Amino acid sequence: MATITEAKIALRDMTSVDLEGAIELSQEHSWPHRHEDWELYWELGEGLVATANDRIVGTIMAWRYGNDFASLGMVIVKEGLDRNAIAGRLMEAMMERLDGRSVLLNATQIGLPLYASLGFVPCGVIHQHEGPAPSVPLPELQPLERVRPMGQADEALAEMYSRANGMDRGYLFDALARDGKTVVLSRDHEPVGFAMSRPFGRGRSIAPIVAPDLEGAKVLVSHWMGTRAGRFCRIDVVEGLGLSRWLETMGLPKYDSMTTMVRGAPPQLSDAPRIFGIATQAFC
Numbered sequence: 573m574a575t576i577t578e579a580k581i582a583l584r585d586m587t588s589v590d591l592e593g594a595i596e597l598s599q600e601h602s603w604p605h606r607h608e609d610w611e612l613y614w615e616l617g618e619g620l621v622a623t624a625n626d627r628i629v630g631t632i633m634a635w636r637y638g639n640d641f642a643s644l645g646m647v648i649v650k651e652g653l654d655r656n657a658i659a660g661r662l663m664e665a666m667m668e669r670l671d672g673r674s675v676l677l678n679a680t681q682i683g684l685p686l687y688a689s690l691g692f693v694p695c696g697v698i699h700q701h702e703g704p705a706p707s708v709p710l711p712e713l714q715p716l717e718r719v720r721p722m723g724q725a726d727e728a729l730a731e732m733y734s735r736a737n738g739m740d741r742g743y744l745f746d747a748l749a750r751d752g753k754t755v756v757l758s759r760d761h762e763p764v765g766f767a768m769s770r771p772f773g774r775g776r777s778i779a780p781i782v783a784p785d786l787e788g789a790k791v792l793v794s795h796w797m798g799t800r801a802g803r804f805c806r807i808d809v810v811e812g813l814g815l816s817r818w819l820e821t822m823g824l825p826k827y828d829s830m831t832t833m834v835r836g837a838p839p840q841l842s843d844a845p846r847i848f849g850i851a852t853q854a855f856c
Contacts, residue, residue, distance in 0.1 A: 581658060583665055586619030586631065593628035594621070597648045604773030613646060613854060616747055620665055622649070622658050629653055632662040634670060635855060638740030641839060642670045644677040645854025656686050663690055667835070674836030678853040680828075687833050696832035697811035698850060702774075705800035706823030711791045714759065719795050722754035722766065729756070729766050736782050736847050738839025748780070748851055755795055757788050765845055767792035772852070775804030781849030786814045789848040797824070808850045815848045832856065 586594070591610050598605050613619075613633055622630030629650040636642045644666060649655040667675065667690070678698055679687050713719075722729065730745040752770030756763045765783035769776050778796045783789035793815070797805060805824065809816045820826060830853060841847070850856060 580624070581629065581661070582623050583620055583661060584623065586614070586621045586633070588614060590619075590621050590628060590631075594619075594631045594646070594648070597628065597631060597650060598646070600651055601648060603648070606771075606773065609772060612747065612751065616744065618669075619646070620662055622662055630658045630662055632659075632666050633854065634666050634675075635744075636670070636673070637744070640673060641739040642673045642675050643854065643856040644675060645852075645856075647677075647683065655682075659683075659686060660690070663687075674834060674838065676832065676834045676838075676856040678830040678856060679833050680830060684831060684833075690835065692833035692835045694831050695834045695838045698830045698832055698853065699809045699811055699816040699826050700806070700828045700830065700853075701809060701816065701819045701824045702806040702827045703804070703825055704802050705797045705805035707801045708794045708797050708822050710798075711794045713791065714787075716761070717757070717759045717791070719755050719757055719791060722749070722756050726756055726763060726766075729754070729763065732763070732766070732845055733780065733782055735842050736845040738841045744851065744855060755792065757783060757792055759784075764788065765792060767796060767849070769796045769799070773806060775806065776800060777806045777808075777852070779806075779808060779849050780847060780851040781807070781815075782845045783848050784844045784846070786818070786848075789813070789815050790818060793819070793849075797822075808853055810847055810850065813846060813848055 617633050617635040619633040621628045631648045633646040634644050647659050649658045730742045733741040733745050752768045754768045757765040765788050767781045
């Protein structure tokens with residue numbers, strides 16, 4: 573029987589049955605994703621798998637946002653195989669499906685050359701902070717500023733998320749809110765930002781974080797870290813807005829950094845509110 577290295581690699585649509593094989597691949601690379609994380613990705617997106625000898629040796633997934641944008645993620649190739657060759661085929665096949673859309677992804681250092689060869693260009697940086705949540709002092713609130721649980725009247729938060737991100741995040745907001753808890757930052761009784769705390773990977777992730785300014789983002793993050801003191805917490809932070817430096821000062825260290833890349837026109841971000849922390853690296 574041919575070995576994996578000798579077998580002809582075939583691509584096909586990912587099915588729900590493939591999730592177990594995909595999880596094995598991500599665990600092989602020490603990625604933290606739980607079965608529930610993969611199920612959420614599958615529920616909201618679409619995927620391809622590379623197979624050899626009827627075994628899954630590569631994966632890729634995509635998520636569409638409105639009519640103009642999409643993101644790619646979960647690009648994984650089995651250890652010992654030609655990553656660039658297999659990942660390149662998966663990328664090209666998925667990009668063909670997404671033809672006409674601007675496509676974003678978050679690239680590790682090892683993936684940068686491949687993505688650049690396919691026409692992706694850098695457009696930002698994400699800093700991954702994780703570890704036991706530090707004890708943080710209670711934030712000083714502005715007059716008429718408060719943090720409260722999301723309520724039934726907060727229907728505008730999904731639109732706020734889309735405006736801050738520059739892409740339609742309606743269905744993504746609903747799915748993330750269903751799986752986590754959300755608090756709202758209000759000023760003068762009007763919602764101006766929000767942050768979710770969600771089960772993810774090795775613990776909980778504070779994601780996404782949408783705020784009008786750095787001080788607002790600090791207030792939201794301080795709320796959730798206060799509920800997680802001493803327990804594992806992860807935040808994927810947009811570079812250049814000051815939150816990454818503040819997190820290191822507070823005691824939540826930077827674990828890694830990724831380069832955000834785009835093929836096509838990048839989304840137009842609003843000045844306020846802003847995305848301070850992304851939902852996941854895959855969703856961008």
